[in-house]
Amino acid sequence: MRYSSSLSTALSRPLRRPATNEELVARVRLVLETPPGHMPWLPELGCALDRLAGEPMTEAAVERASELVTSAIGRWVPEVQVVRCDVRLRMDHVVPGGSRDQNLPIAEASLLPFSAQGTLDIELELRGPDGPLVLDLNLPT
Amino acid sequence: MRLSPPPSLKLDRAALLQEVRERLSRRLPGGNVEPDPTDPGWLILEESAWIAETLSLRLDAWPFAALRQLLHLMGGQLRPAHPSLTVLVTQPGHSGTMTLPPDRPAPWRFFAGQTEVRDLVEFCPVEPSVSLRAAHIENLCLWKNGELWKLGGPTEEGIAALTASPSAPERAAVFDRERIEFTGVSTTPEDTFKRLEAAVKEIHARKVDWLHLEPERDENRIRLTAWIEPDQALRNAIPDGLTPGGDVEFEWAPVDESTWVPPVRVADRPDLPSEWRGQQPMAGRSEGTLRIPNLPAKLSIEGLLTRVAAPMPGHAAEAIWKTVAAIDGDLSRLSVRASRSVDVPDGEPSWPVAALRGGSWNTLVQRDRTTFVQVRLEDTGTGRLRVALVLPAMSKPPPVRAYAIDAAGVLLAAAQQVESAWSISLPDGATPPRLELIHALDVNVPPDARGVVLAIEGDIRGIWLNSFLVANAPVVTDGRSVAVRSSVPEPVSLLFQDLVSPEVVEQLSGQPLSPGVRQLLKRLPLAHFTLESTGERIKDYKGLAVDASLGELTLNAPDPSGELHNIQPGDSVTVHWYRRTQGVIADVESGAVAYVEHPPRVSPALVAVTNPVGAFYGQDRETEQQCMERLFTRGSAVPVLAADWEHAIRQHLGARAGGWVVRVWTHAERTLVPHALWPLPDADEDALELEAQLQTAGPDCILVALGPDQALLVEAELTWARHAISALVQQVRRRFPAIRDAIVTRFWPLTLRTDGTVEELLPCFDGHLLPGMAEDPQGREVQLPGALLLNAAVVQVLPKRRQLGAAV
Numbered sequence: 001m002r003y004s005s006s007l008s009t010a011l012s013r014p015l016r017r018p019a020t021n022e023e024l025v026a027r028v029r030l031v032l033e034t035p036p037g038h039m040p041w042l043p044e045l046g047c048a049l050d051r052l053a054g055e056p057m058t059e060a061a062v063e064r065a066s067e068l069v070t071s072a073i074g075r076w077v078p079e080v081q082v083v084r085c086d087v088r089l090r091m092d093h094v095v096p097g098g099s100r101d102q103n104l105p106i107a108e109a110s111l112l113p114f115s116a117q118g119t120l121d122i123e124l125e126l127r128g129p130d131g132p133l134v135l136d137l138n139l140p141t
Numbered sequence: 142m143r144l145s146p147p148p149s150l151k152l153d154r155a156a157l158l159q160e161v162r163e164r165l166s167r168r169l170p171g172g173n174v175e176p177d178p179t180d181p182g183w184l185i186l187e188e189s190a191w192i193a194e195t196l197s198l199r200l201d202a203w204p205f206a207a208l209r210q211l212l213h214l215m216g217g218q219l220r221p222a223h224p225s226l227t228v229l230v231t232q233p234g235h236s237g238t239m240t241l242p243p244d245r246p247a248p249w250r251f252f253a254g255q256t257e258v259r260d261l262v263e264f265c266p267v268e269p270s271v272s273l274r275a276a277h278i279e280n281l282c283l284w285k286n287g288e289l290w291k292l293g294g295p296t297e298e299g300i301a302a303l304t305a306s307p308s309a310p311e312r313a314a315v316f317d318r319e320r321i322e323f324t325g326v327s328t329t330p331e332d333t334f335k336r337l338e339a340a341v342k343e344i345h346a347r348k349v350d351w352l353h354l355e356p357e358r359d360e361n362r363i364r365l366t367a368w369i370e371p372d373q374a375l376r377n378a379i380p381d382g383l384t385p386g387g388d389v390e391f392e393w394a395p396v397d398e399s400t401w402v403p404p405v406r407v408a409d410r411p412d413l414p415s416e417w418r419g420q421q422p423m424a425g426r427s428e429g430t431l432r433i434p435n436l437p438a439k440l441s442i443e444g445l446l447t448r449v450a451a452p453m454p455g456h457a458a459e460a461i462w463k464t465v466a467a468i469d470g471d472l473s474r475l476s477v478r479a480s481r482s483v484d485v486p487d488g489e490p491s492w493p494v495a496a497l498r499g500g501s502w503n504t505l506v507q508r509d510r511t512t513f514v515q516v517r518l519e520d521t522g523t524g525r526l527r528v529a530l531v532l533p534a535m536s537k538p539p540p541v542r543a544y545a546i547d548a549a550g551v552l553l554a555a556a557q558q559v560e561s562a563w564s565i566s567l568p569d570g571a572t573p574p575r576l577e578l579i580h581a582l583d584v585n586v587p588p589d590a591r592g593v594v595l596a597i598e599g600d601i602r603g604i605w606l607n608s609f610l611v612a613n614a615p616v617v618t619d620g621r622s623v624a625v626r627s628s629v630p631e632p633v634s635l636l637f638q639d640l641v642s643p644e645v646v647e648q649l650s651g652q653p654l655s656p657g658v659r660q661l662l663k664r665l666p667l668a669h670f671t672l673e674s675t676g677e678r679i680k681d682y683k684g685l686a687v688d689a690s691l692g693e694l695t696l697n698a699p700d701p702s703g704e705l706h707n708i709q710p711g712d713s714v715t716v717h718w719y720r721r722t723q724g725v726i727a728d729v730e731s732g733a734v735a736y737v738e739h740p741p742r743v744s745p746a747l748v749a750v751t752n753p754v755g756a757f758y759g760q761d762r763e764t765e766q767q768c769m770e771r772l773f774t775r776g777s778a779v780p781v782l783a784a785d786w787e788h789a790i791r792q793h794l795g796a797r798a799g800g801w802v803v804r805v806w807t808h809a810e811r812t813l814v815p816h817a818l819w820p821l822p823d824a825d826e827d828a829l830e831l832e833a834q835l836q837t838a839g840p841d842c843i844l845v846a847l848g849p850d851q852a853l854l855v856e857a858e859l860t861w862a863r864h865a866i867s868a869l870v871q872q873v874r875r876r877f878p879a880i881r882d883a884i885v886t887r888f889w890p891l892t893l894r895t896d897g898t899v900e901e902l903l904p905c906f907d908g909h910l911l912p913g914m915a916e917d918p919q920g921r922e923v924q925l926p927g928a929l930l931l932n933a934a935v936v937q938v939l940p941k942r943r944q945l946g947a948a949v
Contacts, residue, residue, distance in 0.1 A: 027180070076178070076179045
């Protein structure tokens with residue numbers, strides 16, 4: 001997952017003012033990309049999308065992903081309103097006899113022909129104080 | 142200097158973030174001081190605070206370790222575990238002396254059984270030699286207000302018969318069947334007997350109703366038996382045998398030749414008015430009568446009066462015959478022999494009869510409120526009888542006299558030798574436990590004695606036979622041979638931790654124990670090793686370092702007194718045995734020690750054992766935290782450096798030593814720097830003695846030089862200061878054992894004669910710094926040596942003296 005938005009903090013702002021869209025996008029990314037428990041001082045911070053990894057790719061899992069994203073943004077970035085959250089499942093079929101990923105152990109690689117790998121494409125339509133925000137995330141499951 | 146525990150270095154995350162908020166609010170007035178938790182900047186700050194808190198938690202452990210190292214540098218050590226002490230009572234199969242071998246473990250071992258909360262606890266005897274007798278306690282009595290009371294005695298046989306506690310006093314009936322017999326031989330027995338009968342009738346006709354006289358004739362032998370019969374007086378007063386109601390008055394006059402009448406009491410019967418039970422009757426309306434007022438009607442008079450438990454005095458017995466003889470002059474010519482017999486009823490003490498037979502009754506009861514204990518010896522022998530008195534804690538042991546009863550049942554009038562062995566305070570079996578003082582005595586017993594009567598001048602809580610002191614210091618038989626590879630200190634781990642070392646015994650002696658117990662503990666053999674090359678014995682870790690807490694022995698390292706047993710490389714040390722302790726777990730309750738073990742042919746063989754009191758004084762080894770709390774408790778300064786000692790000594794000496802110079806020299810200062818002693822160049826007697834003392838003084842000894850800064854300290858003041866400083870050292874030694882002794886010497890104030898400028902602070906002890914001629918109070922003027930003066934210092938600087946005419 002890549003994002004190019006720069007991190008900016010509200011701490012340096014001399015006066016209380018609303019966060020800019022850019023800042024809000026950065027915070028949403030931070031929430032969605034942080035598995036809960038990764039920050040020991042605030043273990044509940046984050047979005048538990050990592051729990052979907054390894055689960056069967058069903059419609060229910062897709063629904064669950066949508067709920068997790070919406071609730072995490074609602075809790076941690078309340079300034080942002082989730083207008084739409086589309087989660088799509090993209091299947092990455094394994095070509096039998098293809099070259100093996102060097103990072104995978106042989107035993108696991110031998111199982112790949114019998115399964116499928118998928119990616120969740122989440123398209124969020126968000127609305128901040130300054131107008132709409134669009135964010136694309138790709139999370140492997 | 143006082144070292145207090147360092148404050149905790151733990152940093153709190155919440156406090157750090159609060160500080161950030163405060164700083165932010167100062168730097169950015171009106172800024173966002175409660176940022177969103179997802180704000181990247183705030184996340185970094187929170188993470189930093191978390192890292193700081195986590196690191197500080199780990200770093201906080203460092204000062205503890207550093208402090209521990211400092212403790213070791215200073216000589217502060219963890220206090221090892223202390224063995225618990227108690228007193229056992231044992232029943233030997235036969236009399237004998239339990240003697241501890243000095244160089245091998247004692248054959249007798251005593252155990253408290255394993256329970257749900259503790260392991261097997263072993264005790265070993267502490268006393269080098271104890272005489273144990275096959276004996277048991279027969280009874281306890283109390284002599285009070287001229288009357289003998291029974292205090293009970295053991296109710297069971299076996300080892301229970303070796304301990305007894307006084308019960309509620311009960312009237313002794315031992316003298317109820319006391320008889321006085323007057324026997325004489327007459328050439329005219331028939332006539333004499335008639336005269337005697339007439340005299341008896343004459344006496345009975347008088348008011349002497351308490352006295353029963355019975356004349357008898359056996360061929361030419363005439364016998365008159367007299368005894369006291371209180372009921373007879375009542376029978377004479379009330380012939381029908383039942384009280385009429387109201388006052389009862391009866392005759393109670395003395396015989397002619399005496400003023401003595403037998404003291405009596407109203408019986409302690411439930412049908413009698415409570416105010417009269419056990420009381421003495423009132424004097425009657427006429428002389429020679431007694432009266433019991435307001436008695437209910439129709440009470441049987443049998444047993445209404447009881448005799449006070451005391452024998453008839455000898456003069457009263459003599460007066461009976463004198464009175465008989467006075468009635469008839471012919472009887473006075475009859476030569477009679479008076480004898481006393483007492484038929485002891487069952488359950489009554491027999492020793493009063495033995496005392497009456499031996500004519501020592503009056504000696505025994507010479508002091509009021511005396512407790513008597515009768516001990517029966519089951520065999521004869523020469524061993525002494527070990528007795529322990531149980532007394533209230535903090536009480537003073539009462540004087541004890543002991544008398545032997547011979548084979549003929551006669552109590553010997555000569556008191557036997559009684560020696561105090563030791564005293565110890567231990568908790569009894571009550572809940573909550575209270576401390577009792579156990580005072581052990583050794584009673585000398587003649588070889589043919591069959592019994593012993595102890596007369597204890599006062600009350601006791603109990604008495605035990607064959608009692609001896611034991612400690613939870615079981616022997617560990619090791620047998621290993623430790624090869625020494627080099628001459629550097631070499632640690633050897635023994636099989637157990639918590640050893641009993643001389644240091645442990647010394648610390649245990651600091652408990653409130655009697656001098657007798659301290660002496661016994663000091664004499665207890667603690668360990669036995671031998672050097673294989675020479676066969677030399679190493680006793681009680683002498684010349685070896687031992688860490689009692691860790692159970693570690695260090696060869697080629699000096700013991701706490703500085704003595705070093707040099708063991709050459711290639712040699713071996715055989716570790717035969719040593720002692721360990723189980724600490725506070727060995728503070729077992731009373732009655733817990735019930736098992737004894739010894740080899741089959743040991744003498745004396747022990748049949749049973751018990752501990753009538755609980756064990757006490759056991760202590761677990763100190764934890765590091767407890768050690769630091771002991772050494773660094775707030776408000777209790779521990780002198781460590783020489784300057785600390787100077788401060789402490791000044792404080793201890795007080796105003797009497799106001800203005801004195803007090804200088805303390807530690808071992809390092811004395812030995813690492815060249816030093817000299819005043820006076821110079823020729824040392825006086827005191828300086829020579831001081832030099833000799835310093836030669837043998839180890840690192841645990843400080844040198845204190847003190848005195849006024851203008852004159853020499855007088856001898857009386859020096860003696861006082863020595864005592865005061867010795868007391869201070871002993872006091873500090875209990876908490877911080879690095880310094881154990883102090884040499885106190887007189888300070889010499891010197892005057893430096895120089896024309897140069899002196900910038901050194903005075904008093905100055907260093908001769909290097911002040912070259913010139915120094916003068917002491919006795920007028921000696923000497924060139925200051927280039928060394929440290931231990932007992933003298935320059936206290937003032939004056940210009941050089943000018944010789945007359947020098948300026949001309």
